[in-house]
Amino acid sequence: MSERVSSSSPVDTDWWRGAVIYQVYPRSFQDTDGDGTGDLKGITERLPHIASLGVDAIWVSPFFKSPMRDFGYDVSDYEDVDPIFGTIGDFKEMVDRAHDLGLKVMIDQVLSHSSSEHPWFVESRSSRINPKADWYVWADAKPDGSPPNNWLSIFGGSAWQWDTGRRQYYLHNFLASQPDFNLHNPDVQDALLSTVRFWLDLGVDGFRLDTINFYFHDPELHDNPPLVPEMRNASIAPDVNPYNFQDHLHDKNQPENLEFLKRLRRLLETYPGSAAVGEVGDAQRGLQIVSDYTSGGDKVHMCYSFDLLSATPPTVGHLSKVVSDFETTVTDGWACWAFSNHDVRRHSTRWSETFGDTPKHLKLLAGVLLSLRGSVCVYQGEELGLPEADLEFEDLQDPYGIEFWPTFKGRDGCRTPMVWSSDEKNGGFSSGKPWLPVPQGHRNLAVDRQDGDPDSVLAHYRRFIGFRKLHLPLVKGSVELDGQNDKVFCFRRRHGNETILCAFNMSDETQTVRITEGAVSTLRDSGFGGTADGQTITIPPIDAYFGLVG
Structure with missing residues (x-):
């Protein structure tokens, strides 16, 4: 049983409503052992910086054991820390230190798919009759040997991969090394919820649920219909990706997801004060999904869609439409707004041609984001005004960018290391060669350059988050x-x-x-x-x- 359940101290079960959540991308936050990759000890070391912003919580992107083909979003063990990030002991130390500083801890939970190296998938692919044979989505080929239907992967090409052992195709909405779970099987749901309980027992306060609308698929495997060109929207996938050519009616957004989310919510409620925010990846019906998933108080607490993570600049007209559409569609639900994260170009660059990227512009945008009705995610480096890094092809690590280069350069440009010191090696991130280069231009925006400067972007974030906390209408109104x-x-x-x-x-x-x-x-x-x-x-x-x- 969770320590929070037995504690006699009062628990604020509504802390998430209006919370400001700081996203940490562990690989790029702080490296303490010189291997060029950030780690949990590094997060612990830098928690005082996060606390100084006045935020309420941290969201830590995946640190689970993984072959890292999608940098942790391909999990091979849901109940262990990958050695490149540290140990379970390091994780517990991080949680304890965060709590001491008044910060809640939310972690990524990847429930739609695993790594192909996960023991569950290794067993599932071994035969058609083993105990986990239907834990993943398997289907026979068409008579001509082609995939079962026309579903596409976000990372390019068919969403089906042929397996020579079973002589069947398996579904992967992302990389071929990320097979999709078959959540129509109750045993799979039970196993995944058990992994959620594992981290709750270790003291986490909540979860960011990756690709929350991808959990279920149409068991009849109907083809997706085409999407007319004027309806195609590149906010979920780049416009060079044929994924945008389909209306994704059958490979995600299934009604069965609602009952599973209710099961998840019932589990969370046995740990008072825990909360979940879901990522909704859908360009056509994102707000309706947010409404479905957050209404009634019996599913997830909040969701974010890609309305403000897209390339569409934040004009008065666009912002007004987003707010109006949300208030009309999502009546009793709750949003979690973000301008940047680990999957999109940093907004200081993404909108610069239309809106500018000066400190004055970035401060204004921060004011907008932190004043909207909803909770807020701030991505590491956003508080410094970091622009998107422009990397050479030889420096790329992201398979998404490598696949669609040069029209789409992938996600590495927003994942470069955090800059702590303008004069130290690698901006103070690592004593070794960083997994991604540290742009020279980022050094001029390092924490030590802005700390103590009342006119800096960093000072503005601290000041305005403090202002927000003083006025309850800005938090929960x-x-x-x-x-x-x-x-x-x-x-x-x-x-x-x-x-x-x-x-x-x-x-x-x-x-x-x-x-x-x-x-x-x-x-x-x-x-x-x-x-x-x-x-x-x-x-x-x-x-x-x-x-x-x-």
């Missing part, structure tokens, strides 16, 4: 779009008797806005420079206004 023009993104956050007006001037000219209801009293501690006179707000270029509505 409702949201209502306010009257605005095409230059100012304006909305109200309400909680109890308190209402805060948030207005963001996305243009390079001073904007004056007259609000539709009530007078405002300026909140001076947000770090932004907008002012008010009654119902009229004046906002300098690329700046914002926050005020209490009276």
